[in-house]
Amino acid sequence: MEKELLLILDFGAHNNQQVAKMAREAGVYCEVKPYNISEEELNALEPKGIVFIGEEETAEKDAGAAAERIKKSAVHGPRVMELGNQKTEEEVKKFLFDDCGFSGSWTTEAFISDMVEQIRAQVGDRKVLCALSGGVDSSVCAALVHKAVGDQLTCMFVNHGLMRKGEPEMVADIFGKQFNMKLISIDAVDRFLDKLAGVDDPERKRKIIGEEFIRVFEEESAKLGKMDYLVQGTIYPDIIESVSNKGVVKSHHNVGGLPEDIDFELVEPLKWLFKDEVRKVGEALGLPHEQVWRQPFPGPGLGVRVVGAITRQKVEYVRESDAILREEIKNAGLEKSIWQYFTVCPGCRSVGVKDGKRTYEEAISIRAILSSDAMTADVAELPYPLLNKIACRIVAEVDGVNRVMYDVTPKPPATIEWE
Incomplete structure (x- = not known):
């Protein structure tokens, strides 16, 4: 089967995967590359269609010149689609199938x-x-x-x-x-x-x-x-x-x-x-x-969920609190509707009270987000009774932790992991 390629040239768009996802879901294989791709790499890829995607001000400044260079460099004369950040699924499909003639056979x-x-x-x-x-x-x-x-x-x-x-x-x-x-x-x-x-x-x-x-x-x-x-x-x-x-x-x-x-x-x-x-x-x-369908887990593991210097004790704080979080999310029937959820030890201590005595212990932050590809993410709105139950269990069952927080920052501006 002939391999058909849609090439997406990125001018710095924060959601540069948008068109790529639309194309893949339509059965068209695509790759995202920087807009300053070399002539040699361009011709080696042999794209059937090319899309420029980026911020409007960047596209107005650079897209025209880049488009002309690409059109002149591409030996097979692919169709070129110029656009800013937003494009509808219908517009993308029209370009893919009507203008470029992709078969949509990538499965x-x-x-x-x-x-x-x-x-x-x-x-x-x-x-x-x-x-x-x-x-x-x-x-x-x-x-x-x-x-x-x-x-x-x-x-x-x-x-x-x-x-x-x-x-x-x-x-x-x-x-x-x-x-x-x-x-x-x-x-x-x-x-x-x-x-x-x-x-x-x-x-x-x-x-x-x-x-x-x-x-x-x-x-x-x-x-x-x-x-x-x-x-x-x-x-x-x-x-x-x-x-x-x-x-x-x-x-x-x-x-x-x-x-x-x-x-x-x-x-x-x-x-x-x-x-x-x-x-x-x-x-x-x-x-x-x-x-x-288990949750994504970073290559460095809990090493990037302990902010700052790693100690064995802090790793245990995260491991045990994470197990409690996962158990309660599953018990609430939410494990399939939340893309990723985990706990972080941010490396700060605070004053608290346990068994009538003053404590000065570590804090734990809960992170729960909604995403499809990790490129962007929204915060999951966990029910307050569930958050309260999770927090109470963590401070009661994880020795050395006396405070639990909920991270409500989307990506961007934050990343999914804390480090």
Whole structure:
């Protein structure tokens, strides 16, 4: 099947994924690139259609000149659509099908089939190591690569001490027992937490966790013999946020945290998919429903939910409070209607009273948001009785915590995670 591409050139739009989502939902494969794309890359991509998207003042200043350069550079003469931030679904579909003639044949099944072929072509008969975190992205990666190369794949789960409650056991059950994959579990809790001791800069924490992951994989894979490839669960929002015309918001664990002297060639089968598309692929591959639809979890784990320097005690505050939050959200029947919810230890203490005695303990913040792709997010309006119940349980059951707050800031201006 001929691969048709819609190219979306970003002039700095905060919602640069809008048209991309519309196109993907219409069965048209697309990619978002900076508007100053090189002539060589443009012609290598061979787009069938091109869209400019950006703030109106930016588009008025730069879009015309960029459009002329693109039209002259594109060897196959694709149709070009110029627009500001807002465009209706009807207008986008008219451009895709009436003006450009896209077939609309890009589907989940087509993606899996194409990616299985690409993985087999890249890997050949060599061995593959999967960085299995237990999150949705790495889990779908593992299932997809396993479908492509079978026992050439070894999954390695590293317990860095920054997982949610019960997750190491869940990983062993799904991938070791249900899928019968080659699974190696490494206890590296002390190693990671010792490396992170005293580090309070969020970017530095991400870099340390990312590099330490790679070092563990290198050391452990050496015990297995030569491992040529490393699978990573990078998804498209990671790339878009890490490389944009407005600068890096934050480096992502799967994008900016890799050391330059990595000993593996990367396999990133999901790097062109949005989160909802990753879930569809996971379901099609037969992963358990509860695993596919579990909440997004950052690569650095609870390390970016402890603001400032990480301590074992603060990680436990987050782990235990998060377990209470998830239990109560599920009991309230809201787990499918809220896209992501978690707790954060913001690193501040306050005066309180427990059992008639003065306390000076940590605060916990609750974050619950609504989103479809992590690019933008609204705050979930949790019922007050539920918030009150969660807060009461946290201060009663988590020793060392005496205050609970609710974060009501959307994205933008805030990011979803605190770090």
